[in-house]
Amino acid sequence: MKRIIQLTVNGERAEVAVEPNRTLLQVLREDLGLTGTKHGCGLGDCGACTVILDGRPVNSCLVLAVQANGSDVLTIEGLAENGKLHPLQRAFVEKGAIQCGFCSPGMILSAKALLDENPKPTEKEIRMAISGNLCRCTGYQKIVEAIQAVASGEIMQGGDS
Ligand code: FES
Ligand code: FES
Structure with missing residues (x-):
């Protein structure tokens, strides 16, 4: 029914x-x-x-x-707004945090939820936040770096990508 x-x-x-x-x-x-x-x-x-x-x-x-x-x-x-990728999406691309990309949507959304609640997380907090998202390709380091790049302001809203 x-x-x-x-x-x-x-x-x-x-x-x-x-x-x-x-x-x-x-x-x-x-x-x-x-x-x-x-x-x-x-x-x-x-x-x-x-x-x-x-x-x-x-x-x-x-x-x-x-x-x-x-x-x-x-x-x-x-996530994208007015044809512009979200900074996390750009960061994943620019930092090489995407290989096959199968994990990426879920990984990016976990990262977004983290940054919405805690805009300046430690590396440990980032790793904890994505601990439920498995990636078979990247070894996680580049993913952590991509999230850090957004948290630090290195990659911000409004880029051209
Ligand atoms: S498909 Fe939902 S946790 Fe794997
Ligand atoms: S990039 Fe392939 S599973 Fe993460």
């Missing part, structure tokens, strides 16, 4: 009819076409499906869509 849920996704209202067992990840990807949010393990282990739900990073594969009813969701598609 489907139930109608309402979400605000990247600032836009969406109404979707969902079965009770569908996850937020499935609804984002399959119903709303927002495939930037990745399906990795589907078990809460890899963080590839991270989105920001009412200001907090969550594994969207572990959230039932009906639980998210009435919530505000930010996905990677909602």
Whole structure:
């Protein structure tokens, strides 16, 4: 039996009819076409499906869509503004923190949630914030450096990339 849920996704209202067992990840990807949010393990282990739900990073594969009813969701598609990449997106590119890129949307959203709450995190706090996001390619160092570049102001809003 489907139930109608309402979400605000990247600032836009969406109404979707969902079965009770569908996850937020499935609804984002399959119903709303927002495939930037990745399906990795589907078990809460890899963080590839991270989105920001009412200001907090969550594994969207572990959230039932009906639980998210009435919530505000930010996905990677909602980060760029007026055609300009978010500083974290630019930093990941400029610092070489992206290889295959499969982890990147979730990693960037975890980093955004961190910087929104703690704009000047220590390296340890950065590593803690992304500890739920697995990356098989980069070794994490360049990812940490990219986040540090935004926290320090080296890479700021409004660049040309
Ligand atoms: S797909 Fe959700 S944590 Fe891996
Ligand atoms: S860049 Fe490939 S998994 Fe992170």
